[in-house]
């Protein structure tokens with residue numbers, strides 16, 4: 079029996095771990111949190127902080143693993159690449175992993191190859207921030223060079239904003255580095271792509287809608303297919319594929335994130351080298367019948383991924399509505415009771431729904447990815463109707479809260 083190692087085993091990895099086991103694989107998983115949901119469903123779960131690469135290599139050796147991967151954890155991507163190199167397993171290589179997880183390195187590489195992206199500058203101190211803001215201008219986005227999940231990401235409109243937020247941004251970066259970049263106003267797009275032997279196939283391109291306010295970077299609704307059309311759509315497809323090539327990914331699942339502005343430009347936000355979290359894998363499965371988790375598992379094991387594995391089996395409109403507070407469907411406050419999901423799951427068009435809420439936790443207005451506390455995925459005859467179905471069902475998830483002072487922003 080072949081063994082695969084999952085680096086990171088939280089609630090977002092659990093389903094993939096189960097899927098690997100259903101495929102007849104033995105699963106070893108590591109996570110720093112002994113309570114991590116994925117550890118419990120793996121054949122062997124070890125409590126290891128994956129930022130300790132040697133410790134993960136040691137786990138991989140002891141279990142004689144045949145492949146290593148991560149789902150949705152960006153910080154695990156360089157670790158996966160390092161473990162694969164140490165054991166001589168299939169992987170994307172340390173250099174590509176670095177370029178696809180460090181936003182400064184990524185932006186420099188994309189710039190060298192002329193891939194369209196926002197103006198940017200790297201920042202390590204207030205001093206450097208002064209120079210950077212003159213180069214970049216306002217409005218801008220300040221973000222950690224190497225973090226994820228919208229942690230430490232701020233929209234900044236003035237020099238004061240930069241000074242105010244820089245500390246919090248740098249604190250989210252393990253290497254104490256930030257990027258200041260031009261704020262691009264427009265429609266955000268998420269792509270899912272599979273690179274095989276240096277050939278990149280774009281699987282899906284969907285709209286990623288975001289709330290107003292401080293959570294401006296959180297994808298709280300996904301809609302497939304994208305509302306872009308004609309030249310803009312073609313340009314988005316071209317930029318997504320070009321960016322994956324530019325970053326050197328030859329074999330792997332890629333997650334290009336783009337913004338299309340009103341002038342017809344399509345700019346790269348970032349490209350991740352992994353199966354994304356946030357139900358993107360579910361989006362591809364439900365919308366076109368392609369299973370990116372299965373593709374990632376095969377590639378980790380060095381198995382052939384054929385043309386038929388990346389070909390759309392069908393294509394149908396899809397909407398994912400995340401359960402977030404204000405202005406999403408959830409109330410703000412301390413959770414007293416989470417009702418059954420049955421009504422939401424039985425609603426028209428609903429394909430899948432889940433809640434991650436636990437009693438006693440505090441629901442706050444949406445700021446970061448982690449404030450998405452569940453989701454509803456629905457289909458319909460059109461994207462508008464699919465979204466309406468998802469919205470309607472999301473409001474059927476019954477959550478009772480008590481108001482608390484700490485729930486305010």
Ligand SMILES: Nc1ncnc2c1ncn2[C@@H]1O[C@H](COP(=O)(O)OP(=O)(O)O)[C@@H](O)[C@H]1O
Pocket residue numbers: 196219221225226227228229231259260261262263266288294295296335337347348
């Ligand atoms: N230059 C930008 N202009 C406008 N919005 C941006 C820009 N950069 C990031 N964002 C918004 O913030 C989100 C998070 O930024 P991203 O660089 O993808 O960081 P993370 O690694 O946290 O996902 C993006 O998905 C997008 O919605």
Ligand SMILES: [Mg+2]
Pocket residue numbers: 227335348
């Ligand atoms: Mg992102």
